[in-house]
Structure formats: C-alpha cells, structure tokens
Amino acid sequence: MANTKSAQKMVRKLNKRTAINGARRSRMRTFVRKLEDALRSGDKSAAQEAFNHAQPEIMRAAQKGILHKNTASRKVSRLASRVKALG
Template identity: 70%
Template sequence: MANTTSAKKATRKIARRTAVNKARRSRVRTFVRKVEEAIASGDKAAAEAALRAAQPELQRAATKGVLHRNTASRKVSRLASRVKSIGA
C-alpha cells in the first residue's frame, strides 16, 4: 500500500484515468461492433453509416492515448475495405 501522500494521490489519479480510459475503450468497441454487425447483415447503407460514426470515435481514442494512432488507422482502414466489398 502507498505510504507517502504523493503516492496516495498518484494512486487516486491512476484509478480515475483507468475508469475514463475503460469507458472510452468500451465506447470504441461498441461502435466497431455496430459496423461489423452491419457488414455481417450485408446492409451496405447501414454499414457505411456505422463506419462514419465509428471513425471519429477511433480517432478520438487515438488522440486521447487509449489506442495507438496506427492501431486506430489500421482498424478504420480494414473496416472501410470490408464495407466497400459488400455487394461486390
């Protein structure tokens, strides 16, 4: 257990950041799942709409440090190519 005052404060800060990051990561996963469900159903219009909603969430997570920048870009790219291939 933390002994010093500064270590106790650091523990509180870490707990707060962890909760925020967990919420952001969960939100990103929800948006990505909606895109994947639309792709699985074969509905191109819904998939495109879901992708447009998911893209800023992924980029925001990258900006906030929840995801690495390249990871977010890779996910957007792969989802976009899957959406594009629907009905082709």
C-alpha cells in the same frame, strides 16, 4: 498500499484515469461492434452509416492515447475496405 501523501494521490489519479480510459475503450468497441453487425447483415447503407459513426470514435481513442495512432489507422482502413467490398 501507498505510504506517502504523494503516492496516495497518484493512486487516486491512476484509478480515475483508468476508469476514464476504460469508458473510452468500451465506447469505441461498441461502435465497432455495431459496424461488425451491419457488415454481417450485408446491408451496405447501414454499414456505411455505422462506419461513419465508428471512424471518429476510433480516431478519438487514438488521440486520447487509448490506441496507437497507426493501430487506429489500420483498423479504420480495414473496416473501410470491408464496407467498400459489400455489393
């Protein structure tokens, strides 16, 4: 348990930040999961639509510090190539 006033405040801030980051990470994963489902179904137009929604969410997560910038770029690139590969 935190002993000083400043340590108690830091614990409060940390808990709030953890909740915000968890919500952002969950939101990003939801969009990626929808894209994965569209890719599995084989519908190119649905996959493209899902990709158009997922890509900004992934990049926003990188901007907010949830993902590293290069990790986000790699994820987007791999998903884009999978969408493109659909016949």
